[in-house]
Amino acid sequence: NAGVMQNPRHLVRRRGQEARLRCSPMKGHSHVYWYRQLPEEGLKFMVYLQKENIIDESGMPKERFSAEFPKEGPSILRIQQVVRGDSAAYFCASSPGQGAGYGYTFGSGTRLTVV
Amino acid sequence: DQQVKQNSPSLSVQEGRISILNCDYTNSMFDYFLWYKKYPAEGPTFLISISSIKDKNEDGRFTVFLNKSAKHLSLHIVPSQPGDSAVYFCAASALNRGSTLGRLYFGRGTQLTVWP
Numbered sequence: 001n002a003g004v005m006q007n008p009r010h011l012v013r014r015r016g017q018e019a020r021l022r023c024s025p026m027k028g029h030s031h032v033y034w035y036r037q038l039p040e041e042g043l044k045f046m047v048y049l050q051k052e053n054i055i056d057e058s059g060m061p062k063e064r065f066s067a068e069f070p071k072e073g074p075s076i077l078r079i080q081q082v083v084r085g086d087s088a089a090y091f092c093a094s095s096p097g098q099g100a101g102y103g104y105t106f107g108s109g110t111r112l113t114v115v
Numbered sequence: 116d117q118q119v120k121q122n123s124p125s126l127s128v129q130e131g132r133i134s135i136l137n138c139d140y141t142n143s144m145f146d147y148f149l150w151y152k153k154y155p156a157e158g159p160t161f162l163i164s165i166s167s168i169k170d171k172n173e174d175g176r177f178t179v180f181l182n183k184s185a186k187h188l189s190l191h192i193v194p195s196q197p198g199d200s201a202v203y204f205c206a207a208s209a210l211n212r213g214s215t216l217g218r219l220y221f222g223r224g225t226q227l228t229v230w231p
Contacts, residue, residue, distance in 0.1 A: 004158070033217060042119070042204060042221035043159070056217060091158050098217055100147050100208035101166075106158035 002026070004094050004107035005074075012113045013082045021077040021110045025094030032075045033104065034067060037089045049075060055098075082114045118142045119207050121222035128229050134192040136225050138205030141186065145207040149219070150179060150190045153202045162203075163190070195229045202226050 005024040013019050025032050030051050035043040045059040049069035060067065064082075069075040079086055089111050093104040120139045128134045136150075146167040151159035165172040165179045165188070172179050178191045192199055205222040 006158075031217065033219075035219075035221075040223070042121075042223040043206075043219075044221070045218045048217040059218070093158075095217075099210050100149060100164075100206075100217075100219055101210055103161060104219070106151075106160070108156070108158045111156075 004029075004092055004105050006090075006092050006107035006110050008110060009108065010111050010113070012115060014115055015083060016081050019079040019082050019086070019112055019114075021079075021090050021092075021112070022074045023077070023092030023094075023107060024074040025092075026105055029094035029096050029105070031095045031098060031102075032069050033093045033095075034075075034077050035091045035093065037091065037109075039088070043091060046077070079112075082112070084114050087112055087114045117223075118145075119205055119220045119222040121205055121225050123225050124223070125226040125228070128195045128227065130197055130229055130231050131194045134190075134195045134199065134227055134229065136190040136192075136203050136205075136227065138188050138190075138222055139186060140188075140207050140220075142207070142209070142220075143186070144209040145220070147208045147210045148179070148181060148188050149206045149208070150177075151204045151206060151221075152199075153204060153224070159204055192227075195227075197229050197231060200227055200229050 034046040047067045048056040064080045089109045091109045093106045095102045149164040150162040153159045181188045202224040206219040
């Protein structure tokens with residue numbers, strides 16, 4: 001009964017490279033959320049996806065960031081041409097239904113460091 | 116635009132005593148509130164929640180109080196234990212607001228330290 005699995009746990013990228021963060025939701029969960037935590041900050045919503053659909057991406061930066069949740073496989077958060085300001089912890093959460101009332105389960109996060 | 120605020124970045128409490136963590140919010144559309152606990156290098160874990168139709172919810176040593184008129188909630192931990200030492204995040208959601216149905220708004224967190 002695995003929880004939300006995120007990999008890699010740590011990722012180091014040079015400026016200008018691409019970062020790919022993966023999230024496998026809990027079994028039976030078809031709703032995935034991505035949050036970003038900058039140093040000394042709370043978690044900030046980025047995007048909400050269901051299988052093959054982006055439901056709400058209003059928290060995503062307009063450029064360089066994209067997310068998908070394909071029919072098969074994990075959800076992917078992709079950051080192109082990374083900059084130092086992208087260094088943060090990225091958390092994925094999943095739930096069995098839409099809305100906080102269903103309960104979210106968070107993964108352990110991916111810590112991205114841009115050098 | 117911080118819609119959920121935790122104004123105390125840290126709190127230190129002796130073991131056995133009560134810990135009270137506070138949270139304020141500004142958006143009157145919020146109708147569901149949650150507390151998460153987070154250890155270093157781990158993701159947040161759910162502690163307790165409360166709907167806006169209630170003013171109190173209790174689960175073991177944890178009680179959350181909601182004051183809608185003041186847009187304020189608090190988490191009480193009694194008795195506090197050293198294992199409770201962690202960062203506590205307050206979060207809010209608008210369950211009945213379709214466009215942001217899935218989103219949680221987090222405060223910046225309060226680092227609780229419980230000393231023996």
